[in-house]
Amino acid sequence: MPVLANQMMKILGKFSAILVIVIVVSLIQFGCRKDVSTNPPKPDYIQLQKPFGFPAFISLKNNDLTEQGVMLGRMLFYDPILSEDSTQSCSSCHHQSAAFTDPNRRFSIGINGNVGKRNSMALFNLNWHVRGFFWDGRAATLQEQALMPIEDPAEMASSVPAALKRINGTLRYKQMFYKAFGVKEATGVELGKAIEQFLTTLISSDSKFDRSKRGGPGLSFDEMEGERLFNTENRPDFMIRGADCFHCHGESGLLFTNNEFFNNGLDDNLTDLGLFLTTGKVSDKGKFKAPSLRNLAFSAPYMHDGRFKTLDEVLDFYGDHVQLQSLNIDPLMKHSRPPQIQFNAQEKEYLKAFLNTLNDYTFISNPEFSNPFKN
């Protein structure tokens, strides 16, 4: 028995020694190793400066702005890699020089030569859009909106998985997504977030009107008269002349839109049902998002279908040709009841003078928003 016990002690002792060595070596390994996949580099967070007179910023959902995210989004915005044949980028239909619309084109053209059905919307001050994106509000967030053109047959005619395959097959983008979001392979979530971050930085707030509010040179007489007309209801019963623009285009601080959806009486017969296509509510037929009236000098043509080439045509419509029996015409168009507003020539000039004070030349030439592949 003692011999057996001794043998067992020998084995146990050797085993113990080996086990201790293994444990110590393992602890040293785990303690020193940095797992790349669980410790991505910390991105550099950005705090946007709220422009004077603008409402407070609205926080993006789960998408804090970072330098890495914004730069990545900017590159993706200008990179045709998103489209099926890699010929078309977001910027193909959203030119910075045109306040990020498609200049002088009523409908944009996709990669297959398909013509779109709605006018390309200007892209600026998007952070304050809380009621949906696109003319018909079909995207609840910018993250959603950014991905829809990729899959639209009339636009990029691809799919998000296919676009991601191309992106994840590019070493540069793999590295950029890792730095921005800590992922080794981008998904639709990170793709949407990156573009959302870049779009959020597109802030237009340096027009002549903005500068006048900040204490800079004031508006001219004509411009001030235009502003007065802009902010006045037309009340012939009280001998008051007004253009009544502010109800839809002025009531959210200096955004020059309240981002609501309205039928403004363009058509008696509705060929495009607008918001109804998103909500299914009959009462939303013919309603479209009221766009901002900033940067109109760069963003013609106008309306959801680009039917008006000039501001004169727009004012002619609002002054004389509102279709009062259009289904769901908004109550705020009441002043267009007969005999309608009927702007005179001088009033039109005043209004145009004021609207031109909302053009932001800094915005359309800001290098931070321009094509990074050309720098």
Add this chain to the structure above:
Amino acid sequence: MKNNAIKTGGLIFWMVCLTMSFQSCGPDDPPIEPTPKTDKEVMLDFTSNFNGQLINYSTSTFTTSSMDTITPLRFKLILSNFVLTKMDNTVVNFPNTYGYVSFEENKRSVKLPAFAPGVFKKIEFQLGLDSAINHGDPSQWSAEHPLNTVLNDMHWGWSGGYKFVTHEGNFLKDGLNDVYTYHIATLPFATSISIDIQGNLNHTQDNAGTINIKCDLNHFFDGDNAFSIKTEGSSSHSAPAQASLINKLRANIKGMFSASAS
């Protein structure tokens, strides 16, 4: 010598095991302190109806006592200066509390900040704002604040202040669709509302309670004054010259509200 090595190895093994077993024991969980009781907030829950009937804004049609056939589209309120009155007639004021109610958007809650327990018999508030707030910088408010102009579209522009009450819709005129728009604004037309709370609000630290405020839109046209859209006017933007029309509506508005507690 061999025996010593074996013994030492065995000893090391058991010491390592003992050490690891001590490591796996965390510190004792701290004793659970009872949560101290604190004052609680109270929610005001606004709902609308038309003479007791459900309103589906943009689709429901009603007939007023003046025989106007209407379809309400929008009904919105800006509220301030909340006051709760206790059974002993002492009051609790909420001077920096504001509310935005939009019935068609189903934005119907206003939160009163935490206050001490008590039994309350009456609630008062103003449809409107004090001058400094009304004409202050509309961009000062945070993103979720009721007076943020992205959240509500009640601001009338750089110098105009806020609309206090907005009621817009369609009505039939000579068989054709026409529109009505009533915008009650400017300081002279702010309206004070006082409502008894049916059943009283028993506000405690265990149960904050909710005040349910019902708004009968029929009263807008049929309160103290029977108001005809067709004959008295289908719109107002609160110009001084419209004082007669606005004050009729304000008198009606005062009787629109009822309150109960739950």
